Each structure stands twice: as structure tokens, then as C-alpha cells.
Amino acid sequence: MKHLLHILAFTFAAFVAASCEYEIGEVDESSKHQLIINALMTAQGQDNYVELHLTGTTKTTLVRNAQVKIFINGSLAEEATSDTCIYKIKSLFASGDKVRIEASDGQHSASAETTVPETVTVVSVDSADVRFGNENYTRYFIKIKDPSSLKETKYYRLSVVREQHKVNGAYYHDNELYYVSYSTDIDNKYSYYSDIALSEGMSKKSKDYENMDAIELVEEVKNVFGLFRSSYFSNGEYTLNIDLKEWWGHDVKGDAEDIHFKIRSIPESEYYYLQAVSVFQNYEEGVMLTPAPIVPSNVKGGTGIFSVSAMAETTISRGKKLEIGDKIW
Template identity: 30%
Template sequence: MKNYIYYLSILFATLLVASCENELPFNLKENPPKLVINALLNADSLTNTLYLNLTGRESTTHVKEAAIEVRVNGKLTESLRPLPPQTDNDNQCRFKLTSHFNPGDAIRIDAFTDDGEHHAWAEVIVPKRLEKIINIDTLTVPITQSGYTQNYLRYRITFKDHSNENNFYRLIVDKQITATQYNDEKDEWVTQTHHDYQFIAREDIVLTDGQPSTGDDEDSGLFDTAKNLYGVFDNTRFRNDSYTMTVYNRADPLGYSSYVDNVQVVIRLSSITETEFYYLKALNLIDSDAYDETFNEPIKFPSNVHGGTGILGVSTEVSQTIHIGK
């Protein structure tokens, strides 16, 4: 996932539009670097990763020496040092979390740099997990994109909202292609699983935030809106009720010339925090063709980090696997 931290650039943009007669003084020493915490945790996984950086004048910089402490419901569960670099040129400071999280748990993470200059922390509550995916109905249908019509697999996914709450969700369509490929470096055949997360959600009123469209609308250029690339939505339109969501993807292993052993699609429905919801909505906009940083206003990303900036999110999920075959 791309990580964009543009807090200083927002300030620079403000200074540029100020008139020459009202210039604002700016001293970099008065704006020292802040510690950036970036982690989207999955309560159903025992291998979560947290990243630490420092804000910089034009981009983030790496943290050299640091530590984190993980607390669940006030109890210290982990004290961690950074993972070893993955490559010789890898300077990213990352931590592997193995703590177990349950819905309703209060998770607090404190990050410290060894020089004592920075201490940042964030706390989140693990959201309630959906009870289940009630049903997934599939059908092969023709879809037209950019003037071409091809067969896609349509998914109608039914689930029920949590009662009497403001809930935030994320849909992940994980197409997994297991294929045998020849590895020139190892001089042998290797079986690997490739993941493809692309899907089409243009017809769904919830995933399009009340602005569904068709292929003709997209081709005309009249509906140049941000696509929901990260599949986030809230329960505004189906509060306390069930809902059937409609999305499409190419379920065949197109693009793989090797021997395909299996194709399956894992539908995941995650309950996420409100901060993560707005963070991913901001990423939808920044990663969309509809956003032009030259003409659009700078995007401000939400942060729930104290003493620094960034985001700590946590999710729970339910899933269902659809076996496609070869």
C-alpha cells in the first residue's frame, strides 16, 4: 500500500498563495520532524507489521534506532526492536507484531526513538466482527469497458449490519492464482500463488457512495469521480439491515503463461475503525485518475497518533472462498 504523508506540503501550498505583501515567516527549526506511525492491523492475523518514519521537508525519512511497546487493555504484551533489513539498501524501520487481539480490546502502541527525541502513541478499539457472509451468488456476465466487451464474474454478496451502531467496512476481493513457473535463477520449476485485488464496483450504490454509473458513463468522461479502489463503505444506506453488494472481476487466470494449477477467489468483509475508513477514502482520491495535484486542493490525511502523526488502524473480518478451478 502506498503511504502518503503531505502535512508539510500543505503548509508550503498555503505559503505560496499568500500575497507578497503578507509573507509569512517560516523557520524549519521551528517545525522539527515528527515521528510517523503507520500500521493497519488485522485482528485475525498473528503477523502484523508496523512502520516508523520521520516527517521531512519534502518527504518522510527513515528512523535508525527505535523501539515500540504494545499494550492490550492496559497490559504490556510486546516490547519490540526493528526487524533486520530485507535488503542491503533497505532502511525502512519496521516491526512484526504477534499479539492476539479480540473485538472490544483497547490496543495502545507507544513508539520511542533511542535518542530520546521522539515519543508517539496511538490507541484504538478492535471493532466488532460481522457474524458471517450470509450468501454469495455468482454469475458470468458480459461487461463493457473502454469499448471492449468481455466475460466477468459477478458477485452478489449478502451480509447483515451490526445493530444500532455507526459501522465502517471494507470489501476485499482476493483472486488467488496458483501457478507453476520456471525459475531461471534456481533452475527449477516453482509453484507460487499470485494475488489480484482488482474489482469493478461502479454499479453498487453503497460502494460508489450513492453515485452508480455504467460503462457508457465512464467512456463519456462526464462522471470523472474517484473510484473506490480500497472497497471502503459505511452503513449509512443500510443501517440495522441486511445488504446485497454487487461487484465484478475477471476470474480467469489471464496474463499467466505458466501452468495454472488452481484459481480461487476469497471474499473478505472487514469491520474497520472510523479513522481507517477516512484514511482509505483519502487514498482512493489520491490514487484516482480524478485527482490532479496541480488543480485540486491538497489532501489532508486523518491521524490518530499523539506526539507525532500517522495512523493506527485495526480490523476484524469474515471471509468466504469460491473455487473457480483452472
């Protein structure tokens, strides 16, 4: 029994007798299919793409060989097609661009429009070691600046990519490295519980608070996509505050880690889209208390999300990779 409110809810159900569940019927199969446009693109990204599908009662369907048109500030910038449902987009975008997509498979068509936000500036990155229980963490303080947030609420997404390079094999001859091979693991995890913006005002100082029963008033929805907004900024600046669990490889010679902090300025539509998607797990667990997660869509004539973000990235490297010729001593 994790949460006091659930206790209340279950007691309520117990007191209004044994609530009962039953089947009512099936969803009507004849409901109209809609074209799904999904694209979370990056302004200067090289790997941008659009996915197209059709909705269905029990499954979705790939949409191949459709026509996708990209307009930038009203001008046609690109047309794409594909024999898979992935449509590569080569256009590059700049902050302030109005980007429009039109997609059609002949039977279904849909469109969406978005404006590319301003990019934030990463002012500084500091770190400190912290320890919770038996775990060691590094707390990173990432100071960002976005003057455009002074005018209106702006929306962001933080992702962390930890490239952890482990020495697979190293051969030395005469105390000198003549061969080395590495394997690289990717880790996207970070703990945001000590950050007020990432926890939407519900910061808990440490991820360890998770272990405490009943600390949340309602079933906690995790901010698994690292969404935050400028409501917590001061003078257009904010210092993000996240904890990364210490990687054991830091103690091994030759192992090294590149930590990429990616801060995307995202359109409002992407922010609310991902926030709604975040609640799916909670919806599954508690249908009665959690409202149906209606995922907002900015696609007209269909559904999905079309968004172009502007990304600022900074990288911290820890440890030093071995290089040919390094001395063993």
C-alpha cells in the first residue's frame, strides 16, 4: 500500500460494497482511420525523419510511399517519399522558422505547423559529489540562459547521453600500448528529483526519496522525458540540478566517459504531448483515479505530433581513453 490516497480510494470502494467489473462490448471496428504524423525533429539535425501510420481499432498500419512536403516560412523546402514508413528529412531549420508539413497517401491527408524556438545558451556546468545511502552520485549544475523566456513561458527537454567507453582489450609491448579496443555503452538515465523545474515544483532532494512510502500525494507520474518550463527561471536564467550515478569505470584506467547534456527548446505542443504520454503507465495502474490521458495533437486532419526543437549541447569528458603509444607505467 504505497499511497495514502489510494488507501482512501480503496476504502471508498470497500464501503460502497464490492465494486464489480464487467464487459460492455467492443469498440466499433468501423471507426475511421486517421493518418498519424510523428516527427520530433531538431533544427540543425542530420537525422530528422517523419513517421507515417494509420490508426486502427486494434493495431496501427504503416503508411509507405506517401508524399511528404516540408514548407519553411511558407515556401516548399522539400518533398520526400519512402517505401518504408520512415521519411527522411534533409532540410535544416533555424530558430523562428515556421515549419509546415503536409502528408498524403492518396486516401488520407493531414498537415501540421510549428515554429522553431530560440536555442538556450549553456552558461556553465559545475559538479559536486554527493552520496545517498551507499550510492555515490555526481550532481551536475547546468546553468542555462534563454532571454526569450522573459516574454512568455518557454518549454524545454533535457536529455543526457552518457557514452561509457570500456577497454575491451589492450596490448602493451615494452611498456607501450600498441593495440586497444573499446566497447561503448549508452546510458540515458539521470535523477532529476532534486531539481525544482524538472520535478515541476515537487523536488525531493534525492532520488532516494522514492523509497519512502506515501511521499507523493497522488501516484507519481515520472518526468521520464526530462520536460521543464521557464516558469521556474529567474531573469531568463536557470540552473538545472541533476544527479548521475557514479560509473564504476571511473576507477579503471583507460575507461572514459563522455557525458552529453542536450537541452532542447521545444514547442509548447511537444511539451504537452510528451507530458500526456508520460502518464500512460499510471493510467494502466489506476484507471479509476487517473483520468484518461488525452494526448494533444497539433496535426490537422489526423493525429500525432510534429515538432522542431532547437538544441544546445555541452559535453563533459571524464577519464582518459588509452591511446597507442601510452606508457603502462
